[in-house]
Amino acid sequence: MLKKRAVFFLICLILLFGGIGLAPVPAKTKQENKGTVSTDGLRVRKGPGTDFQVIGSLDKGQVITILETNENWAKVQTSFGVGWVAKEYISVQTSNNAITDKPAASKNNTGKITVNSLNVRSSPSLHGSIIGKFQKGEEVTVLSQRGDWTEISFSGKSAWVSNEYVLVEKKGSKKKSTPQVSSNHAGVTGTVTATTLTVRDKGNLNGKIIGSVSKGESFQIYEEKNNWAKIEWKPGKFGWVANWFLKKTESGSNRPDGIIVKNSTLTIIHNGTNLRKGPSIDSEIIYRANQGETFQIVSLHNDWYEILLQNGATAFVAGWIVSVKGNAPQVEKPGAEMYLKNKTIVLDPGHGGRDNGTTGIRGTLEKQVTLRTAKLLYKRIKASGANVILTRNDDTYIPLSSRVSTANYHNADAFISIHYDSIKDRSVRGITSYYYHLFQKPLAESVHSATISQTKMKDRGVRFGDYHVLRETNKNAILLELGYLSNPAEEIFVTSGQYQESVSSGIFQGLARYFKQ
Known part of the structure; x- marks a missing residue:
């Protein structure tokens, strides 16, 4: 009898956990693509949307490397750096060589943990079982990288941690020593005069963009070469900026504005x-x-x-x-993305797995379209330099309590739960935004206003809503109902690429406006 109970209990465990961690998930692959520009003056932007600043343009016939795509935009490598272009203006040729989402790290690579109490999981997902924790400063052996996750060796077995919290040192890389200030630059500082100034790893326009500095910031100048200046733009991090955008201070004299x-x-x-x-x-x-x-x-x-x-x-x-x-460097003007930099945003695609949500007249499942919107929005916010977390990135059921826990655990600056609505009256249409706590209302109003402006949908207002994901969190959380799947015409519209582009742009802009205040 005891043996039968033990076998029954084991079967229940297998059914409950689905064999999580029994075998590594095979890495997704994608094709390495080359694209040819099909129009003159194709604008290259910092992120996947027209709300991102233009960093350059491409001419018809130019060939570019496509790094990744979403529904409407392609992330590309150009002669002046990485940016995003409208996908409709490039023709794509796929190579025969499949590549992984991120180059696999060498088995001999090591990584250093950058936060305390970092969860070690059995699979590359927030839903993977937590099998241990690391503390800040601990070193790990890195096996590979996949998407937003790093595979490590943990107690002799494969395990996973978030990319954001592990600093990987590749085999053979050498630690750079602090540069010495040249004799003729001792005591010379440079103050940034451009609104935003790009920092590169080399002193020329072909150098890789590694960051940016803002107007009014001052830095020690270590070296100058061919109209470029080497500065310590972050503690321990050195890079090159165009010295035309630096107002140098030396022995009390100031550099003139006109260069x-x-x-x-x-x-x-x-x-x-x-x-x-x-x-x-x-x-x-x-x-x-x-x-x-x-x-x-x-x-x-x-x-x-x-x-x-x-x-x-x-x-x-x-x-x-x-x-x-x-020789003149490109002036950059920050767009809405500057207000989201370093913010932590949790995106919550409603429903998932066994929970379909509502079903549209034409059969659209709410769980599918909420994930589609969230993924487009994720790309936009990620490109702005924010820390973005999805409560789910596939068709998985997530309890409401876990969604709230994700916002609390990551100390989210904003939590956005994405939904689509339904009602018996098929004529009802429009967007409604909800909050529960009064401190959540300004965020709801900002996002709602920008989303209505971008989509031109019927405005159903910002309302109080007694929803678990709003009520049970102390974070700035809102819930968006982005259209009615029960309205036949609206179902067609909200599932179009045009709408998905505009609604993700509206939410993005609303977030930026809120954090700008």
Whole structure:
């Protein structure tokens, strides 16, 4: 009798946990693609959306490497760095070589844990069983990397930790020593004059972008070479910035604002771009330029280029709305993404697994479209430099209590639960946003307003909602009902690529506006 009970208990455990951790999940693969640009002046942006700043443009016929895609955007490698372009303007050729989501790390690589009490899981998912913990500073053996997870050796077996909390040192890499300040730069500091200034790993435009610094920040200058300056932009991290955007302080003297620029041209990337009498948006407009027009750069005044017109006169144009060729670096103007940098956002695609949510007139399952929206929004927010967590990234059932726990565990700055609505009256349509605690209302209002503006959907308002994921958390949590699947026309619209692009853009902008305040 005891043996029968033991066997029955073992079977129940297997059914309950589904054999989690019994075997590693095979790595997903994707094709390494090359794309050809099919239009002139294709804008390259910092993230997958028009709310991200333009960092350059591509010409028709250029060949680029495609790193990843979503429904509407492609992340690409260009001659001036990594960015995103509208997918419809590139034709794709797939190579025969499949590659993993991230290059596998060498088995001899080591990693250092960067936080205390880091969960070690049996599989690369928040739903994997917790089989142990690491403390900050502990070293681990890295086996591979897959998506947002790092595979490590734990007690002689394979286990997983989040990529965000392990610093991987590749085999053969050497620790860099702190650079010495050159003799002629002792005591020289540079103050950033551009709104945002890109930091690169080399002193030229081909250097990899490793970060950015902001207007007003000051740094010790270690070295200068070919109009580039080496600075310590973060403690222990060194990089190169264009020294035209640094106001140097040396023996009490200041560098003048206007810097002479040689052998450089700029190209207009928007029709009707204003060329002004002075380097300010308040200055008089003297000419409107169109996309593709090219001008010689005369000098640089903070974020503005002085350019030479065909009649021999000069004018000024904002540096963040043109593309530059030659020695002059590209001025960058931060978009909405600057307000989300370093924030922790938890996205909660409603329902999943055995819980379908509502079902549309045409058979659309709510659980599928909420995940689709969340994944598009995830890419946008991730590109802004935020820490983004999905409560689920596949068709898995997650209890409401676990969704709340995810927000609490990660100390989320914002928790957004994504849903689509249904009602017996098929004529009802529109977007409704909910909060429970009063402190959650401003976030709900900001996101709701921006989402309505982007989607042009019927505004059903911001309301109090007694939902578990809002009520049972002390975090800034909101729940969005993004349209009615019970309305036949609205079901078609909200499942279109156009709507998914605009609704994810609206939520993103609403978040940015909230954190800007």
